[in-house]
Amino acid sequence: MSAAVMDDIELRVATAEDSKRMMEFLHEHYYQEEPLTIGCEPKQPDAADESFLLSNIPHGTCLLALQGDRIMGAVVAGPKDKEEAQLLDEEAAQHAGTKWGRIVGFLALVEREANVFERYGVDKAVHAHALGVDTTMRGRALGARLITALAARGKELGYPLLTLDCTSVYSSRLSRRLGCDLINSKLYSDYKDVSGVQLICPPAPHDRVETYALLL
Ligand code: ACO
Known part of the structure; x- marks a missing residue:
């Protein structure tokens, strides 16, 4: 892909009118490969x-x-504060027995371990929940460009910190390349039910969630 074609790509904030087609995009280019989503049935x-x-x-x-x-x-991000782990626990309890409940339960553990608010002494952050790039455009730094733009947008809105739970080795790579701090790493194999059965089993090479943070 030449720089000229990449120059054709413009970034902007999504609005309510974009909801339907943003979700169609995420279905085609995010959910089909995102490790938490494909790591448990259905x-x-x-x-x-x-x-x-x-x-x-x-x-x-x-x-x-x-x-x-x-x-x-597309990058889907939103605010979080010190209550985040508790809110995720409540969401997991509300959806107990479902795929979403299982995923959110894992994210609650990740949030507690990362402990970003104490670690950075901030009271809020903008958190990237989902990052997806068209399959025909992968490996050309569009994902990195979206995260860079999110950092600028977060700063503009007054957030002191950007965080990402990178569930994919590829999003981890781009976060490292952008100079984000790696603050926690949690193996999927460490998330088990009471019988010791692993709850989320993504395919290789995705074996862990890495949490990254960037002061804005
Ligand atoms: N095989 C090997 N390396 C790859 C591949 C691949 N299929 N795809 C990307 N990479 C590498 C890139 O070369 C780059 O590494 P480098 O910095 O060492 O050169 C890195 O992984 C990705 O960097 P970008 O090019 O900036 O990212 P890209 O535009 O390809 O988008 C993304 C990355 C968003 C993770 C994309 O692969 C994707 O949409 N995946 C499916 C959904 C997903 O898993 N999203 C991330 C979940 S975590 C989260 O949402 C916060």
Whole structure:
């Protein structure tokens, strides 16, 4: 892909009017490969997962990468504060026995271990929940560009910190390359039910969630 073609891509904040097609994009280019989603049955996301992602749009922290009218990438992000781990626990309890409940239960553990608010002495952060790039555009730094733009947007809105739970080795790579701090690493094999059965089993090479943070 030449720089000229990449130059055709413009980033902007997603609005409520974008909800339907942003979700269509995420179904095609995010959920089909995102390790938490494909790491437990059924492979498709729960409706609660989709609703949660869409609930972030009003915060003005979801960005689209557009080539003309076509969505080529998206990052879904929203605010969090010190109550986040507790809220995730409550969401997991509310959805107990479902795929979304299992995923959120894991994210609650990750949130506690990362402990970003004490670690950085901040009281809020903008958190990237989902990052997806069109399969035809992978490996050309569009994902990195979306995270860089999210950092700028977060700063503009007054957030002191950007955080990401990178469930994929590829999002981890781009976060490292952007100079984000790696603050926690949690293996999928460490998340088990009371009988010792692993609850989320993504395919190789994805074996852990790495949490990254960037002071804004
Ligand atoms: N095989 C090997 N390396 C790859 C591949 C691949 N299939 N895809 C990307 N990479 C590498 C890139 O070369 C780059 O590494 P480098 O910095 O060492 O060169 C890195 O992984 C990705 O960097 P970008 O090019 O900036 O990212 P890209 O535009 O390819 O988007 C993304 C990365 C968003 C993770 C994309 O692979 C994707 O949409 N995956 C499916 C959904 C997903 O798993 N999203 C991340 C979940 S975590 C989260 O959402 C916060």
